[in-house]
Amino acid sequence: MxxxxxxxxxxPARRTSKRWNQRTxxxxxxxxxGLFMFTVYVLxxxxxxxxxxxxxxxxxxxxxxxxxxxxxxxxxxxxxxTDPAFETSLWNNLKWLVLYMAALPIGLFIAIFLNQTVRGIxxxxxxxxxxxxxxxxxVGLIFAWxxxxxxxxxxxxxxxxxxxxxxxxxxxxxVTYGIIAAGLWPQxxxxxxxxxxxxxNVAPDQIEAARLDGAKGWxxxxxxxxxxxxxxxxxxxxxxxxxxLRSFDLVSIMTSGGPFGSSRVxxxxxxxxxxxxxxxxxxxxxxxxxxxxxxxMIFISGFIWKMWRDETER
Amino acid sequence: xxxxxxQQSGKGVQWLYTFALPVALVIWLFPLLGVALTxxxxxxxxAQGNYFGMPSGIAWENYVYIFTETPIGQYMVNSLxxxxxxVIGAVTLxxxxxxxxxxxGFRGNILVFFMFVAGNFVPFQILMxxxxxxxxxxxxxxxxxxxxxxxxxxxxxxxxxxxRNFIKALPFELIEAARVEGVAEWRIFWFIVxxxxxxxxxxxxxxxxxxxxxxxxxxxxxxxGVDSQPITAGLSSLNGQWIAQWHLVSAxxxxxxxxxxxxxxxxxxxxxxxxxxxxVK
Numbered sequence: 001m002x003x004x005x006x007x008x009x010x011x012p013a014r015r016t017s018k019r020w021n022q023r024t025x026x027x028x029x030x031x032x033x034g035l036f037m038f039t040v041y042v043l044x045x046x047x048x049x050x051x052x053x054x055x056x057x058x059x060x061x062x063x064x065x066x067x068x069x070x071x072x073x074x075x076x077x078x079x080x081x082t083d084p085a086f087e088t089s090l091w092n093n094l095k096w097l098v099l100y101m102a103a104l105p106i107g108l109f110i111a112i113f114l115n116q117t118v119r120g121i122x123x124x125x126x127x128x129x130x131x132x133x134x135x136x137x138x139v140g141l142i143f144a145w146x147x148x149x150x151x152x153x154x155x156x157x158x159x160x161x162x163x164x165x166x167x168x169x170x171x172x173x174x175v176t177y178g179i180i181a182a183g184l185w186p187q188x189x190x191x192x193x194x195x196x197x198x199x200x201n202v203a204p205d206q207i208e209a210a211r212l213d214g215a216k217g218w219x220x221x222x223x224x225x226x227x228x229x230x231x232x233x234x235x236x237x238x239x240x241x242x243x244x245l246r247s248f249d250l251v252s253i254m255t256s257g258g259p260f261g262s263s264r265v266x267x268x269x270x271x272x273x274x275x276x277x278x279x280x281x282x283x284x285x286x287x288x289x290x291x292x293x294x295x296x297m298i299f300i301s302g303f304i305w306k307m308w309r310d311e312t313e314r
Numbered sequence: 315x316x317x318x319x320x321q322q323s324g325k326g327v328q329w330l331y332t333f334a335l336p337v338a339l340v341i342w343l344f345p346l347l348g349v350a351l352t353x354x355x356x357x358x359x360x361a362q363g364n365y366f367g368m369p370s371g372i373a374w375e376n377y378v379y380i381f382t383e384t385p386i387g388q389y390m391v392n393s394l395x396x397x398x399x400x401v402i403g404a405v406t407l408x409x410x411x412x413x414x415x416x417x418x419g420f421r422g423n424i425l426v427f428f429m430f431v432a433g434n435f436v437p438f439q440i441l442m443x444x445x446x447x448x449x450x451x452x453x454x455x456x457x458x459x460x461x462x463x464x465x466x467x468x469x470x471x472x473x474x475x476x477x478r479n480f481i482k483a484l485p486f487e488l489i490e491a492a493r494v495e496g497v498a499e500w501r502i503f504w505f506i507v508x509x510x511x512x513x514x515x516x517x518x519x520x521x522x523x524x525x526x527x528x529x530x531x532x533x534x535x536x537x538x539g540v541d542s543q544p545i546t547a548g549l550s551s552l553n554g555q556w557i558a559q560w561h562l563v564s565a566x567x568x569x570x571x572x573x574x575x576x577x578x579x580x581x582x583x584x585x586x587x588x589x590x591x592x593x594v595k
Binding site: 024026027030031033037038042044045048049050052113115116117118121127128130133135136137138146153185193194197199207211216220221224232235248267270271274285286289290292293299303307311 | 435474578
């Protein structure tokens with residue numbers, strides 16, 4: 001009898017421990033493939049790049065397959081400090097960041113304009129999203145055509161207004177603004193999508209209550225609608241910052257950093273140094289990438305901090 | 315609703331709105347319309363300086379030309395070879411990681427999750443040299459799978475964020491009930507969670523398709539020849555050869571833009587659901 005009781009006690013215990021094991025092991029098994037790929041292709045390369053930024057390396061290995069780089073300490077970073085091309089890139093990145101923020105008010109404005117229920121509005125909305133869906137390479141080519149000297153629409157427009165056409169992509173003082181305008185086009189479309197969804201979810205009773213209190217127009221927008229759009233605004237800021245700092249494609253397609261390197265940004269300058277015609281300066285390129293990474297980290301930390309707050313609040 | 319529905323305004327305002335909509339749209343899409351029209355303009359028009367006047371005819375031959383005289387068809391095929399495996403790979407991996415992070419409260423859960431999220435925002439340049447070097451070492455440089463493997467890994471970050479939040483929003487009682495019944499964990503994943511993931515899978519598939527089809531940076535870094543270059547990189551090198559032959563550049567651009575645009579129109583609901591994730595709560 002005592003044996004039977006023992007058996008009865010043991011079986012559930014063993015069962016729970018097996019269960020417990022399964023539940024401790026399961027998440028890691030599910031995570032393994034994704035985590036492995038992510039570590040190999042994203043996390044580890046970040047560590048490698050940071051290490052590499054302290055080396056001088058031309059990207060080659062010797063006959064035995066050994067790394068040929070030499071450790072130079074912080075010399076790459078010291079060189080950056082006095083590199084005028086780096087300074088130009090950094091300034092241009094700042095211009096991108098600041099001017100890209102224009103996508104938010106413009107996007108909000110278009111979203112408010114489109115947030116109606118009239119015939120065919122769905123088609124209009126989709127057509128407004130259009131620029132976001134097409135590749136930046138195509139956007140770059142479209143705007144290169146738009147800006148083209150002598151026959152481009154922008155050139156003709158400036159010619160009509162000022163009497164003298166402006167070839168914006170050939171002008172070192174204006175070129176970056178020209179590229180930013182091209183980048184804003186799809187970026188605004190993205191913000192429109194975000195705000196339209198946000199506006200759809202604004203609590204109608206609050207709007208009505210505010211309306212009864214006599215709020216309208218700007219005051220309604222500022223005090224009632226915008227606070228409710230905060231999640232949308234947050235995402236819009238994040239994607240706009242990322243978009244601004246990832247400005248490689250347009251610069252590469254429209255100007256290749258020119259004229260005279262005046263439209264370079266960090267992402268493009270890094271590519272030029274490591275793989276471009278200036279030779280394979282991998283370590284120097286890595287140092288530029290680390291600076292860009294550090295700038296991005298400020299925003300990433302902010303995002304993670306907010307997410308962490310939301311998660312722990314729940 | 316904000317703004318006030320236009321139906322509540324006067325007739326004049328309503329009329330103005332219906333008039334303003336198409337005008338605004340044409341202005342908004344002006345550069346694109348111009349390129350679309352240029353792609354159908356005969357080369358002779360451009361040579362004579364007739365850029366915006368009446369075209370002397372519709373030149374489908376521009377499209378015929380880029381298909382027969384340039385490898386643009388091959389580039390498109392290459393793009394598919396990179397894009398489709400990436401969609402399948404990233405969605406599969408993130409279904410599993412998303413499930414693990416949403417369902418199990420193990421130690422380090424939030425840390426792993428934030429790592430995926432943060433990795434997603436990293437500038438590409440910090441990965442460029444090591445990833446290119448590794449791809450070379452593995453003999454995968456200039457191949458579709460070398461490029462696709464990187465994309466799968468990188469997209470897993472964004473997809474994990476999406477899947478995890480999606481699964482988190484499912485009723486947890488379903489999973490608990492199954493556990494009480496003694497259903498094995500992998501069966502819970504396969505038979506209970508997976509069938510509910512269809513909308514998420516659809517949304518991520520269209521998004522990842524668009525992202526990867528439009529990728530230019532990694533295509534430049536990891537491929538170089540006609541045999542493996544996707545359309546974005548291919549178009550860029552063709553652009554170098556077609557100096558100022560805008561009818562060809564335009565036709566090529568329109569062609570490269572077509573697949574993601576078609577995808578967007580066919581799957582619009584899913585596309586927007588994917589993009590606006592987190593924009594509303």
